[in-house]
Amino acid sequence: MDHSSMDMDMSSSSSSSSDSSMSMTMIFFNAHNTPLYSTQWTPSSTGSYAGTCIFLIILSIIGRLLVAFKALMERHWLATHLNRRYVAIAGKSTEAGRIDGDPDAKTASLVTAQGVEESVKVVRSTSHQPLPFRFSVDLPRAFLFLCITGVSYLLMLAVMTMNVGYFCSVLGGAFLGELAVGRYIQWNEHGH
Known part of the structure:
Protein backbone atom coordinates (compact mmCIF):
# COMPACT_ATOMS: atom_id res chain seq x y z
CA MET A 1 0.00 0.00 0.00
CA ASP A 2 1.47 3.33 -0.95
CA HIS A 3 1.43 6.45 1.15
CA SER A 4 -1.22 8.35 -0.88
CA SER A 5 -3.83 5.57 -0.66
CA MET A 6 -3.24 5.32 3.08
CA ASP A 7 -3.89 9.07 3.44
CA MET A 8 -7.12 8.71 1.46
CA ASP A 9 -8.34 5.86 3.66
CA MET A 10 -7.58 7.81 6.82
CA SER A 11 -9.22 10.99 5.52
CA SER A 12 -12.36 9.16 4.41
CA SER A 13 -12.68 7.34 7.73
CA SER A 14 -12.09 10.53 9.70
CA SER A 15 -14.62 12.46 7.61
CA SER A 16 -17.27 9.78 8.05
CA SER A 17 -16.69 9.68 11.80
CA SER A 18 -16.82 13.46 12.04
CA ASP A 19 -20.01 13.48 9.95
CA SER A 20 -21.68 11.09 12.35
CA SER A 21 -20.60 13.13 15.36
CA MET A 22 -21.65 16.39 13.71
CA SER A 23 -25.16 15.21 12.81
CA MET A 24 -27.21 15.29 15.93
CA THR A 25 -30.65 13.76 15.95
CA MET A 26 -33.21 16.10 17.43
CA ILE A 27 -35.51 13.82 19.38
CA PHE A 28 -36.82 14.03 22.91
CA PHE A 29 -35.62 11.43 25.35
CA ASN A 30 -36.18 10.64 28.99
CA LEU A 82 -46.13 62.14 33.20
CA ASN A 83 -46.87 63.38 36.72
CA ARG A 84 -43.87 65.65 36.82
CA ARG A 85 -45.28 69.04 37.59
CA TYR A 86 -44.66 71.74 35.06
CA VAL A 87 -45.14 75.07 36.83
CA ALA A 88 -45.61 78.19 34.76
CA ILE A 89 -45.86 81.64 36.32
CA ALA A 90 -48.75 83.53 34.77
CA GLY A 91 -47.60 86.49 32.75
CA LYS A 92 -43.95 85.38 32.73
CA SER A 93 -44.14 82.91 29.86
CA THR A 94 -45.54 82.71 26.37
CA GLU A 95 -47.09 79.42 27.48
CA ALA A 96 -49.39 81.28 29.89
CA GLY A 97 -52.15 81.67 27.34
CA ARG A 98 -52.04 78.00 26.44
CA ILE A 99 -52.11 76.95 30.09
CA ASP A 100 -55.09 79.22 30.80
CA GLY A 101 -57.01 77.49 28.04
CA ASP A 102 -56.05 73.98 29.25
CA PRO A 103 -58.96 72.38 31.15
CA ASP A 104 -56.62 69.79 32.73
CA ALA A 105 -54.48 72.44 34.41
CA LYS A 106 -55.06 73.07 38.11
CA THR A 107 -54.75 76.52 39.65
CA ALA A 108 -52.27 76.85 42.49
CA SER A 109 -50.12 79.47 44.13
CA LEU A 110 -46.38 79.71 44.40
CA VAL A 111 -44.28 81.58 46.91
CA THR A 112 -41.13 82.81 45.23
CA ALA A 113 -37.73 83.45 46.79
CA GLN A 114 -38.74 87.08 47.26
CA GLY A 115 -41.80 85.99 49.22
CA VAL A 116 -44.23 87.21 46.58
CA GLU A 117 -47.18 84.97 45.86
CA GLU A 118 -47.61 84.40 42.15
CA SER A 119 -50.58 82.94 40.33
CA VAL A 120 -49.51 79.73 38.59
CA LYS A 121 -50.95 76.72 36.81
CA VAL A 122 -49.69 73.20 37.54
CA VAL A 123 -49.82 71.10 34.41
CA ARG A 124 -49.49 67.34 33.95
CA SER A 125 -47.53 66.30 30.87
CA THR A 126 -49.56 64.27 28.38
CA SER A 127 -46.79 63.59 25.89
CA HIS A 128 -46.40 60.05 24.54
CA GLN A 129 -42.89 60.59 23.25
Whole structure:
Protein backbone atom coordinates (compact mmCIF):
# COMPACT_ATOMS: atom_id res chain seq x y z
CA MET A 1 0.00 0.00 0.00
CA ASP A 2 1.47 3.33 -0.95
CA HIS A 3 1.43 6.45 1.15
CA SER A 4 -1.22 8.35 -0.88
CA SER A 5 -3.83 5.57 -0.66
CA MET A 6 -3.24 5.32 3.08
CA ASP A 7 -3.89 9.07 3.44
CA MET A 8 -7.12 8.71 1.46
CA ASP A 9 -8.34 5.86 3.66
CA MET A 10 -7.58 7.81 6.82
CA SER A 11 -9.22 10.99 5.52
CA SER A 12 -12.36 9.16 4.41
CA SER A 13 -12.68 7.34 7.73
CA SER A 14 -12.09 10.53 9.70
CA SER A 15 -14.62 12.46 7.61
CA SER A 16 -17.27 9.78 8.05
CA SER A 17 -16.69 9.68 11.80
CA SER A 18 -16.82 13.46 12.04
CA ASP A 19 -20.01 13.48 9.95
CA SER A 20 -21.68 11.09 12.35
CA SER A 21 -20.60 13.13 15.36
CA MET A 22 -21.65 16.39 13.71
CA SER A 23 -25.16 15.21 12.81
CA MET A 24 -27.21 15.29 15.93
CA THR A 25 -30.65 13.76 15.95
CA MET A 26 -33.21 16.10 17.43
CA ILE A 27 -35.51 13.82 19.38
CA PHE A 28 -36.82 14.03 22.91
CA PHE A 29 -35.62 11.43 25.35
CA ASN A 30 -36.18 10.64 28.99
CA ALA A 31 -32.90 9.91 30.71
CA HIS A 32 -32.43 10.72 34.38
CA ASN A 33 -28.72 11.40 34.01
CA THR A 34 -28.83 14.30 31.53
CA PRO A 35 -26.33 17.00 32.43
CA LEU A 36 -27.70 20.50 32.95
CA TYR A 37 -25.38 23.46 32.20
CA SER A 38 -22.20 21.47 32.98
CA THR A 39 -20.99 17.93 33.53
CA GLN A 40 -20.80 18.72 37.24
CA TRP A 41 -24.59 19.06 37.32
CA THR A 42 -25.53 15.56 36.21
CA PRO A 43 -28.30 13.95 38.24
CA SER A 44 -27.17 10.58 39.56
CA SER A 45 -30.46 9.39 41.04
CA THR A 46 -34.17 9.83 40.53
CA GLY A 47 -34.28 12.22 43.49
CA SER A 48 -31.57 14.45 42.10
CA TYR A 49 -33.31 14.41 38.70
CA ALA A 50 -36.55 15.49 40.41
CA GLY A 51 -34.62 18.23 42.23
CA THR A 52 -33.22 19.46 38.92
CA CYS A 53 -36.73 19.54 37.45
CA ILE A 54 -37.99 21.49 40.48
CA PHE A 55 -35.11 23.94 40.03
CA LEU A 56 -36.16 24.48 36.40
CA ILE A 57 -39.78 25.06 37.46
CA ILE A 58 -38.65 27.68 39.99
CA LEU A 59 -36.28 29.31 37.47
CA SER A 60 -39.09 29.53 34.95
CA ILE A 61 -41.40 31.10 37.54
CA ILE A 62 -38.64 33.59 38.40
CA GLY A 63 -38.41 34.47 34.71
CA ARG A 64 -42.12 35.33 34.59
CA LEU A 65 -41.84 37.27 37.87
CA LEU A 66 -39.00 39.35 36.42
CA VAL A 67 -41.03 40.15 33.30
CA ALA A 68 -44.03 41.16 35.45
CA PHE A 69 -41.82 43.27 37.71
CA LYS A 70 -40.32 45.04 34.69
CA ALA A 71 -43.82 45.76 33.32
CA LEU A 72 -44.86 47.24 36.68
CA MET A 73 -41.71 49.33 36.84
CA GLU A 74 -42.24 50.59 33.27
CA ARG A 75 -45.74 51.76 34.24
CA HIS A 76 -44.35 53.39 37.39
CA TRP A 77 -41.58 55.16 35.48
CA LEU A 78 -44.05 56.40 32.86
CA ALA A 79 -46.51 57.63 35.51
CA THR A 80 -43.69 59.39 37.35
CA HIS A 81 -42.60 61.07 34.13
CA LEU A 82 -46.13 62.14 33.20
CA ASN A 83 -46.87 63.38 36.72
CA ARG A 84 -43.87 65.65 36.82
CA ARG A 85 -45.28 69.04 37.59
CA TYR A 86 -44.66 71.74 35.06
CA VAL A 87 -45.14 75.07 36.83
CA ALA A 88 -45.61 78.19 34.76
CA ILE A 89 -45.86 81.64 36.32
CA ALA A 90 -48.75 83.53 34.77
CA GLY A 91 -47.60 86.49 32.75
CA LYS A 92 -43.95 85.38 32.73
CA SER A 93 -44.14 82.91 29.86
CA THR A 94 -45.54 82.71 26.37
CA GLU A 95 -47.09 79.42 27.48
CA ALA A 96 -49.39 81.28 29.89
CA GLY A 97 -52.15 81.67 27.34
CA ARG A 98 -52.04 78.00 26.44
CA ILE A 99 -52.11 76.95 30.09
CA ASP A 100 -55.09 79.22 30.80
CA GLY A 101 -57.01 77.49 28.04
CA ASP A 102 -56.05 73.98 29.25
CA PRO A 103 -58.96 72.38 31.15
CA ASP A 104 -56.62 69.79 32.73
CA ALA A 105 -54.48 72.44 34.41
CA LYS A 106 -55.06 73.07 38.11
CA THR A 107 -54.75 76.52 39.65
CA ALA A 108 -52.27 76.85 42.49
CA SER A 109 -50.12 79.47 44.13
CA LEU A 110 -46.38 79.71 44.40
CA VAL A 111 -44.28 81.58 46.91
CA THR A 112 -41.13 82.81 45.23
CA ALA A 113 -37.73 83.45 46.79
CA GLN A 114 -38.74 87.08 47.26
CA GLY A 115 -41.80 85.99 49.22
CA VAL A 116 -44.23 87.21 46.58
CA GLU A 117 -47.18 84.97 45.86
CA GLU A 118 -47.61 84.40 42.15
CA SER A 119 -50.58 82.94 40.33
CA VAL A 120 -49.51 79.73 38.59
CA LYS A 121 -50.95 76.72 36.81
CA VAL A 122 -49.69 73.20 37.54
CA VAL A 123 -49.82 71.10 34.41
CA ARG A 124 -49.49 67.34 33.95
CA SER A 125 -47.53 66.30 30.87
CA THR A 126 -49.56 64.27 28.38
CA SER A 127 -46.79 63.59 25.89
CA HIS A 128 -46.40 60.05 24.54
CA GLN A 129 -42.89 60.59 23.25
CA PRO A 130 -40.04 58.37 24.44
CA LEU A 131 -38.96 59.17 27.96
CA PRO A 132 -35.79 61.24 28.26
CA PHE A 133 -32.66 59.46 29.42
CA ARG A 134 -32.50 59.34 33.20
CA PHE A 135 -29.74 57.38 34.87
CA SER A 136 -32.06 56.57 37.80
CA VAL A 137 -34.51 54.89 35.39
CA ASP A 138 -32.38 53.54 32.57
CA LEU A 139 -29.80 51.77 34.75
CA PRO A 140 -32.42 49.69 36.64
CA ARG A 141 -34.25 49.04 33.34
CA ALA A 142 -31.06 47.74 31.73
CA PHE A 143 -30.27 45.60 34.79
CA LEU A 144 -33.78 44.08 34.77
CA PHE A 145 -33.46 43.33 31.06
CA LEU A 146 -30.06 41.71 31.70
CA CYS A 147 -31.59 39.44 34.38
CA ILE A 148 -34.55 38.53 32.17
CA THR A 149 -32.25 37.72 29.26
CA GLY A 150 -29.94 35.62 31.45
CA VAL A 151 -32.81 33.58 32.91
CA SER A 152 -34.33 33.15 29.44
CA TYR A 153 -31.08 31.82 28.01
CA LEU A 154 -30.64 29.42 30.93
CA LEU A 155 -34.14 28.10 30.32
CA MET A 156 -33.43 27.81 26.60
CA LEU A 157 -30.29 25.77 27.30
CA ALA A 158 -32.31 23.44 29.53
CA VAL A 159 -34.86 22.90 26.77
CA MET A 160 -32.09 22.33 24.22
CA THR A 161 -30.93 19.25 26.13
CA MET A 162 -34.02 17.60 24.55
CA ASN A 163 -34.81 15.96 27.89
CA VAL A 164 -38.58 15.54 28.27
CA GLY A 165 -38.51 16.16 32.02
CA TYR A 166 -36.51 19.37 31.66
CA PHE A 167 -38.77 20.55 28.83
CA CYS A 168 -41.96 19.86 30.78
CA SER A 169 -40.49 21.52 33.87
CA VAL A 170 -39.77 24.73 31.95
CA LEU A 171 -43.28 24.69 30.46
CA GLY A 172 -44.86 23.97 33.82
CA GLY A 173 -42.94 26.79 35.49
CA ALA A 174 -43.92 29.20 32.71
CA PHE A 175 -47.56 28.20 33.18
CA LEU A 176 -47.44 28.64 36.96
CA GLY A 177 -45.60 31.94 36.67
CA GLU A 178 -48.08 33.29 34.13
CA LEU A 179 -50.96 32.07 36.29
CA ALA A 180 -49.52 33.93 39.28
CA VAL A 181 -48.46 37.23 37.73
CA GLY A 182 -49.71 37.28 34.13
CA ARG A 183 -52.31 39.95 34.88
CA TYR A 184 -49.51 42.43 35.64
CA ILE A 185 -47.89 41.96 32.26
CA GLN A 186 -49.50 43.98 29.51
CA TRP A 187 -48.08 43.93 26.03
CA ASN A 188 -49.02 47.46 25.07
CA GLU A 189 -46.75 47.98 22.09
CA HIS A 190 -48.91 50.51 20.25
CA GLY A 191 -49.66 52.88 23.11
CA HIS A 192 -53.36 52.01 23.32
